[in-house]
Amino acid sequence: MTKLTRRTFLALTAAAAAVAKPGLVRAxxxxxxxxxxxxxxxxxxxxxxxxxxxxxxxxxxxxxxxxxxxxxxxxxxxxxxxxxxxxxxxxxxxxxxxxxxxxxxxxxxxxADWVLVGSRGVTSIEQLKGRQIGLSGLRNSESWLTTRLLEAKGLKKGDYSFIIAGTSPAKAAALEKGGIGAAVLFQPSAEFAIKQGLTPLASFEDMRAYxxxxxxxxxxxxxxxxxxxxxxxxxxxxxxxxxxxxxxxxxxxxxxxxxxxxxxxxxxxxxxxxxxxxxxxxxxxxxxxxxxxxxxxxxxxxxxxxxxxxxxxxxxxxxxxxxxx
Structure with missing residues (x-):
């Protein structure tokens, strides 16, 4: 067995430090x-x-x-x-x-993992006629996919309108106040709203890859x-x-x-x-x-x-x- 001298120990320590140094820099x-x-x-x-x-x-x-x-x-x-x-x-x-x-x-x-949730008292898609639906943006996938979803459920453009209502927490608050008829909520805001008694009107789970x-x-x-x-x-x-x-x-x-x-x-x-x-x-x-x-x-x-x-x-x-x- 080779005797570990002080010089050998210091050399090994220096080598180990050299190897470790790049990792420390990257960290x-x-x-x-x-x-x-x-x-x-x-x-x-x-x-x-x-x-x-x-x-x-x-x-x-x-x-x-x-x-x-x-x-x-x-x-x-x-x-x-x-x-x-x-x-x-x-x-x-x-x-x-x-x-x-x-x-x-x-x-x-x-x-999309989104859920269209109705405001307090809105329990069906038909009740959205003449009401506003809260989105986070008007010229994006949220708007386009919601339009297609509602068309599949029997509502045409003009039966409702979109309004920018902010992020999901802000949209959920607007639903509670009744200022909008429904909103597209992301998770877990959608699940929270449902647990609070609001009605899920439709989900986007069956829509195309997007x-x-x-x-x-x-x-x-x-x-x-x-x-x-x-x-x-x-x-x-x-x-x-x-x-x-x-x-x-x-x-x-x-x-x-x-x-x-x-x-x-x-x-x-x-x-x-x-x-x-x-x-x-x-x-x-x-x-x-x-x-x-x-x-x-x-x-x-x-x-x-x-x-x-x-x-x-x-x-x-x-x-x-x-x-x-």
């Missing part, structure tokens, strides 16, 4: 992620931060409250957010207006120091962790920390995401067919463009960490 690398804390759709981000997936990839992740898709996209372009949340329509419009340095990395779901949220990055950031690949790996680990039934109780507990909702509210959301309807993505990959539908709807709307561009124009290259199928 301090900032990763600002914009999310809506009260929205269960960002479950994967909560897990990636809480369970150390980002830390394992060398990031010091901070989840920051976004003020809306437009500001989130602007913060991504400026570099204030390294990983930003946005509705696809806002992001696509920005790229079409020249922001070609940003690209979509991942989508937490490729179907990614409603993108996580976007700057291409230059993604290509530097393997940032895109490392953050992509962290997200994929978080998606996989969420889908493991053994993690159900802890996943619900973590979601409760961020959404401030009780377990009884969150358990049905978990079941819809991962057991019954299985809304949530297993890999974070963007469904290109569903994204094409978004672009086709935008072309029909006509504000951003008249002819839908190819989805590939907006997707982060797989070599930089892009997730698409």
């Amino acid at each position: 301090a690398q900032p990763l600002n992620v914009s999310v809506v804390l009260g929205n269960a759709m960002h479950w994967v981000q909560f897990i990636a931060a809480e369970k150390g997936m980002y830390k394992d990839e060398g990031f010091d992740a901070k989840l920051l409250v976004m003020q809306g898709s437009a500001s989130s996209v602007q913060m991504a372009i400026s570099g204030e957010y390294q990983l930003a949340t946005t509705q696809p329509e806002t992001f696509v419009s920005a790229v079409e207006q020249g922001a070609s340095e940003i690209a979509a990395m991942s989508a937490p779901a490729n179907k 990614p409603t949220v993108f996580y976007i990055v700057k291409k230059s950031w993604a290509g530097a120091d393997e940032n895109g690949m490392r953050s992509s790996r962290a997200l994929q680990k978080a998606y996989s962790w969420l889908w493991d039934p053994a993690n159900r109780a802890e996943a619900i507990r973590i979601l409760g920390v961020y959404t401030k909702r009780d377990t009884a509210i969150l358990e049905p959301v978990y079941d819809d995401y991962f057991v019954k309807q299985q809304f949530y993505s297993k890999t974070g990959k963007i469904d290109l067919a569903g994204f094409k539908t978004v672009l086709d709807d935008m072309a029909e709307d006509g504000q951003a463009f008249k002819t839908a561009p190819a989805p590939a124009k907006f997707i982060l290259d797989a070599k930089l960490g892009g997730l698409a199928t």
Whole structure:
């Protein structure tokens, strides 16, 4: 056996420190992620931060409250957010207006988990005639999908009107006051409203594939120091962790920390995401067919463009960490 001398010990210590040093540098690398804390759709981000997936990839992740898709996209372009949340329509419009340095990395779901909830006393779709319906935006997927949903239920354009009512918590408050006839609520606000006695009028679960949220990055950031690949790996680990039934109780507990909702509210959301309807993505990959539908709807709307561009124009290259199928 070789005798461990002081000189040998110091040499081994120095070598170990040299190996560890890059990891220590990476651990301090900032990763600002914009999310809506009260929205269960960002479950994967909560897990990636809480369970150390980002830390394992060398990031010091901070989840920051976004003020809306437009500001989130602007913060991504400026570099204030390294990983930003946005509705696809806002992001696509920005790229079409020249922001070609940003690209979509991942989508937490490729179907809408929304529920159309009636205000106090409104218990049927027919009662929405002549009433206002609260949305978060008027020229986005929420508006277009709700229009199609109502058409399938027998209501035509002109039978009702849309009004911007803010985020889901604000929409839920408006429902309680009776200022609007119904609102499109995201989870877990929808489940909370239903538990409070409001009536679910329709869900979007049977609608076509349609990614409603993108996580976007700057291409230059993604290509530097393997940032895109490392953050992509962290997200994929978080998606996989969420889908493991053994993690159900802890996943619900973590979601409760961020959404401030009780377990009884969150358990049905978990079941819809991962057991019954299985809304949530297993890999974070963007469904290109569903994204094409978004672009086709935008072309029909006509504000951003008249002819839908190819989805590939907006997707982060797989070599930089892009997730698409």
